[in-house]
Amino acid sequence: WELPPIEEILEPGSEQDFNQDLIRQQVRIIEDTLASLGAPVKVKEINRGPVVTQFGVEPLFVANSRGKETRVKVSKIVALADDLALALSAKTIRIQAPVPNKGLVGIEVPNEEVSLVALRDIMESEAWERVRSPLRLALGQDVSGAPYVADLRAMPHLLIAGTTGSGKSVCINAILTALLLQNTPDDLKLLLVDPKRVELMPYNGIPHLLVPVVVDMERVVGALQWVLREMDSRYRRFASVGARDIVDYNERVAAASPEVGRIPYIVVVIDELADLMMLAPQETERAICRLAQMARATGIHLIIATQRPSVDVVTGLIKANFPARIAFAVASSVDSRVILDMPGAERLLGRGDMLFMPPDAPQPIRLQGAFVSDAEIQRLIAYWKVFSAPPAGPIPLERATPSVPAAPPVQLPLHPDLAPPVSEQRPSGLFEDDLIPDALEVLLAENRASVSLLQRRLRIGYTRSARIIELLEELGV
Numbered sequence: 001w002e003l004p005p006i007e008e009i010l011e012p013g014s015e016q017d018f019n020q021d022l023i024r025q026q027v028r029i030i031e032d033t034l035a036s037l038g039a040p041v042k043v044k045e046i047n048r049g050p051v052v053t054q055f056g057v058e059p060l061f062v063a064n065s066r067g068k069e070t071r072v073k074v075s076k077i078v079a080l081a082d083d084l085a086l087a088l089s090a091k092t093i094r095i096q097a098p099v100p101n102k103g104l105v106g107i108e109v110p111n112e113e114v115s116l117v118a119l120r121d122i123m124e125s126e127a128w129e130r131v132r133s134p135l136r137l138a139l140g141q142d143v144s145g146a147p148y149v150a151d152l153r154a155m156p157h158l159l160i161a162g163t164t165g166s167g168k169s170v171c172i173n174a175i176l177t178a179l180l181l182q183n184t185p186d187d188l189k190l191l192l193v194d195p196k197r198v199e200l201m202p203y204n205g206i207p208h209l210l211v212p213v214v215v216d217m218e219r220v221v222g223a224l225q226w227v228l229r230e231m232d233s234r235y236r237r238f239a240s241v242g243a244r245d246i247v248d249y250n251e252r253v254a255a256a257s258p259e260v261g262r263i264p265y266i267v268v269v270i271d272e273l274a275d276l277m278m279l280a281p282q283e284t285e286r287a288i289c290r291l292a293q294m295a296r297a298t299g300i301h302l303i304i305a306t307q308r309p310s311v312d313v314v315t316g317l318i319k320a321n322f323p324a325r326i327a328f329a330v331a332s333s334v335d336s337r338v339i340l341d342m343p344g345a346e347r348l349l350g351r352g353d354m355l356f357m358p359p360d361a362p363q364p365i366r367l368q369g370a371f372v373s374d375a376e377i378q379r380l381i382a383y384w385k386v387f388s389a390p391p392a393g394p395i396p397l398e399r400a401t402p403s404v405p406a407a408p409p410v411q412l413p414l415h416p417d418l419a420p421p422v423s424e425q426r427p428s429g430l431f432e433d434d435l436i437p438d439a440l441e442v443l444l445a446e447n448r449a450s451v452s453l454l455q456r457r458l459r460i461g462y463t464r465s466a467r468i469i470e471l472l473e474e475l476g477v
């Protein structure tokens, strides 16, 4: 294998220029507005990012009723966010208090013109060089325009949430692109799950895939169980040579007997967890949590995205196992709390504007996500596809590993062990769907009929719920 050259795959970013006058004007508006509302501040620092500009302000002193001078309270500035937004005619502003290590309050104002963050600019930055890991992620640029790079191995799993159009799929594509530019199929295998059937389908055919992109929800639980078995088999292999983790194992094996072959990292990507959680909540949750708990040492990492940050999708158990999270724009501060355990994401601008919560940081970091175009992805996929034709068997992971006592990574086909998910078993009894009586009860109690109501109450998928409503209509309810 040979890695693709970055400059042939990715396009360079464009320079951003900005309007000095506008920024000076904004400084004045911030100082004047806050002073007139009894919270005088001084702008001490200006950081210009691709999508927002951060004004670092220092609270000044005001005299209280007894004539004593005290500094303006941070909470007072935070409470004036909406007034400031109005004065600046900004869609929404976010106030970060305090900016870590700076002793300033950060007021983040959307830029007049947003600039794209090119993935290539981040992958050619020093920040990228500094992180030494085969699973580096070029997440984006922070509010001062500095590139931000994270290591998936340290996370070790990533949860991504945000409303529709907020940038989840672009983010996943950027992550996959970065991974595929750094790793050959010997070092990295992917399991991609895409219930929407559009976002990840183009990756079909690249040699990194363990199986073709999984689009059938019924298959997913089986696929996750396959990964669980692979995890167990890796533990056995590590134990047989006394290796601590995948890095240790690969070093020892490479040193001792190169012909045995290294163990590749496995990255599992699920673009839309909600569909899965509706279909088979218990199995999905159990499989995901077990993988998340045990997979770090074995080099198996999960990246999960969802449009619906509600507690029945992002359950407490799942959250507990995904300390690293990205919140894109969400509808309400309640949603933001589900993802980040704090409000803030409801003030994001959408289209790649995110709050990234690193695994053990007290505060999330605001980033503008790196963007990859379809053309770039196409080039990368075309590059890798060349290698995989003619097809080298169903699962390329399959290579003879004679001198390893434990079983080589499992090559069971995915299909036999696919237990039919509980909620989709053939209905029996009186009605075409045996949940109809329950559904009726729910609808009568609520005195309204909606597909999503049924989905939530009966914990069933959209298709089935819609079908039940149809059936009820046919029955004349």
Ligand SMILES: Nc1ncnc2c1ncn2[C@@H]1O[C@H](COP(=O)(O)OP(=O)(O)OP(=O)(O)O)[C@@H](O)[C@H]1O
Pocket (backbone or CB within 6 Å): 116, 117, 162, 163, 164, 165, 166, 167, 168, 169, 170, 171, 307, 351, 352, 353, 368, 369, 370, 371
């Ligand atoms: N990092 C980014 N930079 C610039 N534009 C972006 C970025 N991320 C997303 N966008 C814009 O927003 C659009 C929607 O993004 P995306 O498809 O990732 O949304 P999504 O969160 O996956 O939505 P859905 O939940 O409906 O799948 C993109 O087509 C793109 O135009």
Ligand SMILES: [Mg+2]
Pocket (backbone or CB within 6 Å): 168, 169, 170, 199, 271
């Ligand atoms: Mg999407």
